Amino acid sequence: MVGTAHRSTGVDGVDGGVGLTALLVAAARAIETHRQDSLARDIYAEHFVQAAPASVDWPIRIQQVPEGDADPLWGRFARYFGLRTRVLDDFLLRSVQTDARQVVLLGAGLDTRAYRLDWPADCVVFEIDQPGVLAFKHEVLDRLSAVPKATRIPVPVDLRADWVAALTAAGFDPAAPSAWLAEGLLFYLPHAVETQLIDTVHRLSADGSALAYEAKLEKDLLQYRDSPLYTATKDRIGIDLLNLFNLEPRPDSAGDLAGRGWSTSVHTPFDFTRRHGRGPLPEPNDALEGNRWVFADKSPRSNGASRCGALPPGRGRGRRGGRVVGGFRLPRYGIRTGLTTRPDSQSRSAWLMSASG
Numbered sequence: 001m002v003g004t005a006h007r008s009t010g011v012d013g014v015d016g017g018v019g020l021t022a023l024l025v026a027a028a029r030a031i032e033t034h035r036q037d038s039l040a041r042d043i044y045a046e047h048f049v050q051a052a053p054a055s056v057d058w059p060i061r062i063q064q065v066p067e068g069d070a071d072p073l074w075g076r077f078a079r080y081f082g083l084r085t086r087v088l089d090d091f092l093l094r095s096v097q098t099d100a101r102q103v104v105l106l107g108a109g110l111d112t113r114a115y116r117l118d119w120p121a122d123c124v125v126f127e128i129d130q131p132g133v134l135a136f137k138h139e140v141l142d143r144l145s146a147v148p149k150a151t152r153i154p155v156p157v158d159l160r161a162d163w164v165a166a167l168t169a170a171g172f173d174p175a176a177p178s179a180w181l182a183e184g185l186l187f188y189l190p191h192a193v194e195t196q197l198i199d200t201v202h203r204l205s206a207d208g209s210a211l212a213y214e215a216k217l218e219k220d221l222l223q224y225r226d227s228p229l230y231t232a233t234k235d236r237i238g239i240d241l242l243n244l245f246n247l248e249p250r251p252d253s254a255g256d257l258a259g260r261g262w263s264t265s266v267h268t269p270f271d272f273t274r275r276h277g278r279g280p281l282p283e284p285n286d287a288l289e290g291n292r293w294v295f296a297d298k299s300p301r302s303n304g305a306s307r308c309g310a311l312p313p314g315r316g317r318g319r320r321g322g323r324v325v326g327g328f329r330l331p332r333y334g335i336r337t338g339l340t341t342r343p344d345s346q347s348r349s350a351w352l353m354s355a356s357g
């Protein structure tokens with residue numbers, strides 16, 4: 001166990017502390033689901049929101065929000081979560097189309113991908129989160145008689161404890177390829193816990209495995225303290241994200257993975273907004289400015305060459321130095337993102353991501 005303190009309250013359910021953030025994401029997914037131009041649909045999301053006393057009054061449709069899309073919380077931030085859900089849905093589905101048959105959702109929260117997505121028949125989805133969060137999730141899904149579309153194995157354990165023992169005891173096989181997801185998780189964890197988690201994912205990942213995670217780059221997150229997104233989330237629904245985030249300097253996990261032979265690619269959410277034609281765009285005093293979505297894959301030939309062989313035309317590095325992915329040019333890694341990666345490797349994960357949707 002890495003013994004550094006969590007910044008949350010010690011509550012391990014959805015009523016408070018970091019567990020409450022799972023309800024925020026669920027409400028955002030409910031709103032996204034009911035949009036005519038939704039990027040992702042989650043029919044279970046609104047049931048979580050309505051089942052928890054903390055969120056029963058939150059909106060589940062954009063029509064219930066007086067300012068609509070102009071609302072920083074239920075408009076822009078919720079759309080951010082809708083976009084993130086879609087991009088990571090695509091990542092996981094592409095990953096299981098190739099090698100991986102085991103999916104591990106780290107800090108799964110109220111993620112219902114095991115129930116929503118069309119998985120291969122032999123796929124297993126492991127969900128790791130705090131016991132109280134998973135207990136609430138089961139209560140709601142059982143009441144709905146929800147049936148998973150893959151073998152789903154909850155692993156109720158704190159990621160600061162010995163989660164590897166719990167995961168392997170639940171049937172995870174480190175010798176087989178796996179797809180890992182840490183969505184909306186790492187910035188809540190102390191530096192040492194993130195470092196250990198990435199190291200552990202590396203050790204448990206056979207060749208052919210893939211990982212996606214969300215990171216925040218800011219050296220000083222507090223500079224966005226007064227941003228509309230943070231203030232609305234704090235003042236209106238009582239979630240003080242800056243108090244829940246771990247404010248220690250973040251490790252360079254993408255760089256660590258690249259140093260261990262993984263191919264990594266780092267993207268802003270805005271890259272995907274442009275790709276999908278909807279989602280948040282940059283704005284002044286923007287709490288989303290430092291958010292990065294990182295895709296990594298581990299393969300015997302990821303050292304500069306994609307395991308997928310030749311990429312579709314136009315998806316290599318462009319003349320101006322950034323990669324052209326899905327018809328648009330990505331920023332040069334390591335310049336705009338500040339995250340280290342291997343600039344010359346065209347990763348399978350970039351292809352997985354760009355070929356989707």
Ligand SMILES: C[S@@+](CC[C@H](N)C(=O)[O-])C[C@H]1O[C@@H](n2cnc3c(N)ncnc32)[C@H](O)[C@@H]1O
Nearest residue numbers: 019021022025107108109129130158159183184
């Ligand atoms: C913002 S929510 C994201 C949930 C889910 N990944 C999603 O995107 O819908 C963060 C989740 O991380 C979980 N989490 C945070 N710290 C954790 C820890 N130390 N151990 C297990 N889960 C943790 C919380 O309980 C919560 O469900």
